[in-house]
């Protein structure tokens with residue numbers, strides 16, 4: 622199994638955490654080591670991550686996570702209970718489909734190239750991240766139980782979306798004090814080997830001069 626990713630790739634970090642939680646070995650392929658054309662032949666969208674499994678390439682982190690969940694079911698990432706499962710999927714979708722999609726680097730670059738200045742960009746990021754984290758915090762506050770992780774006593778689908786998004790928000794200067802449950806659960810995740818090994822600084826292509 623090959624994972625095409627890059628050290629700083631929060632969608633890829635979700636998949637790295639999932640692979641680690643499931644205890645699956647994989648080959649890390651740094652997309653930077655391939656030319657853009659070579660990678661476009663692997664993933665026509667040119668985005669990371671992509672997963673190669675059984676001779677096929679799979680793209681989009683949500684689809685990759687679903688594939689891993691069904692193909693390697695031994696350590697389930699989604700709760701078995703259908704209600705909790707739906708909440709966990711919704712939680713991940715808020716992050717992947719809305720918060721991340723609206724503030725990802727290429728969107729910020731596009732806005733910057735279309736007359737939005739630095740203050741406007743910061744406002745854009747604060748708005749979408751703030752709105753997203755407020756929804757996540759509210760969802761966590763109304764859970765059926767005060768679990769240690771988002772939707773259970775072990776980390777899973779929702780948590781592997783949350784931790785990379787919090788890290789990205791911190792990089793973008795988003796203030797998270799208003800979201801104590803988000804922060805507490807993220808800190809719990811950040812102390813676990815599966816999450817630590819997925820962090821940007823733990824990746825083989827992490828630049829030596831990066832902070």
Ligand SMILES: N[C@@H](CCC(=O)N[C@@H](CS)C(=O)NCC(=O)O)C(=O)O
Nearest residue numbers: 630631632668669670681682683727
């Ligand atoms: N919806 C996609 C998002 C993938 C995505 O936007 N990846 C970013 C990095 S986190 C990327 O490849 N950026 C490179 C680029 O925009 O050229 C997924 O969940 O896999």
